[in-house]
Amino acid sequence: MTTSVLYPPNPSVNRSNLPPGPPELPIVGQSFRYVRDPIGIMQESATYGDLVTMSVKPALVYLVNHPELIRELFVVNHQSVGRGRNIEALKYLMGDGLVTADGPLHLRQRRLMQPQFHHRRIAGYGEVMTAYALRHEPRWQDGARVDMAQEMSDLTLHIVVKTLFGLDLSDEVRRIGAAFELSNDYVTARGNQPRRLRALCHRLPLPFTRRFRRGLAFLDQTVYSLIEQRRQSGVDSNDLLSLLLQVRDDEADRPEDAVMTDRQVRDEVITLFAAGHETTAVALTWTWYLLAAHPGIQTRFHDELDGALAGRPPTLDDLPNLTFTEKILTESMRLYPPIWTTGRMAFQPFELGGYPIPAGAMLAAPPLITHRDPRWFDDPLEFQPDRWTPEFREGLHRFAYFPFGGGPRLCIGEGFAWMEAKLLLATLGQRWRVRHDPRHAVKLLPLVSLRPQGGMPMYLERRH
């Protein structure tokens, strides 16, 4: 393989100290290819090594492809890296919530919020999840063609609105969902723009910006009025919003700093909403797709459900018995990790894989690449849930499979997501078989989450 010469924007980088990378165009580097086909360029770059550079102007991106280097980045060097410029556009929506915060603020919020995600605390949401799947299911008809991406998005939207805010009126849910959808589109579009242009577009009264601001004002108004109601009534509604309002920081210097401000609570619930809704919907959509593409595996999935549940709806207590269902989800998130790439910015220089990483460098660790690496997974493009034996897991590097990230920024909602994905899959799988629409070509749409382009049309068959 040839080693390209890269021209880093940061003059402190000594070119001879750079990891290899694919050949690139003068001046623009890989920028256009990256915008057009980020997965393609990452896949190609990965063939140059475990630590690779590619120039996505104005940044030089270090692509980290080896589980041990990913561990060094996420765990060993976590204090040298953070979100930085990666997520400026996300802040328009999330403010300083867990996803976007860095440094001491991130550590404090994580310390305060972690106990609220303990499995004992979230166990009660299991009933909501199954109940909502049962409530959704009568919309389905035998032989109907549905967009499974939309179906899963609707279902997880209702669940997140209920578990976060305690709301379940359809009209409210729809309005909140629409405002989020618009905000998501906006921050994705702005996130792809160069920095100065983004800041300008965000300031100017452009139609898209104005629509975003209106949607955001509606979300803020909804969240702040819920916060006020809860603070005034003092009633614990058992939703995540109530749990956040009860948090007390024992390490605060002053009593007034021991509770989260309204603004911080707002940022956190909006963050949880944005981080938790789309990801689980995407995981489920790809899982239905893979089940449809592998009828033998779908039959074994149904056999497990019939044997373990004997026709009654699943509860949390059933989950340990649904081992094949868990393997199906694990394998599905290997092939289609909902967060297909994760990013960091170097806040101070450090060393990775024998190379100096300068302050300001951008780093990407894409689960999609590592999860499909033949060094860790035989026949990596095959859907093989049976590969996930306890022995296989034991021998696998912790960061060869990391759909939920790792280190201090490990997904705080991992337990919530597993519970939701298993319960929804089991509840719906008990009653329905899915078939893919052969006229629809499945393509990846790598936004923040890995969506199927043009949705996921599928045929439903009622099971007898």
Ligand code: HEM
């Ligand atoms: C299948 C579903 C999900 C997947 C695949 C997923 C994946 C991830 C990943 C990869 C990260 C780390 C990103 C990084 O290191 O840069 C992350 C962080 C996060 N996730 Fe999830 N997530 C899922 C569901 C959820 C749910 C249900 C919630 C909330 C209820 C949630 C809330 C968060 C938050 C707040 C963070 C930021 C944590 C921090 O930086 O401290 N996620 N998620």
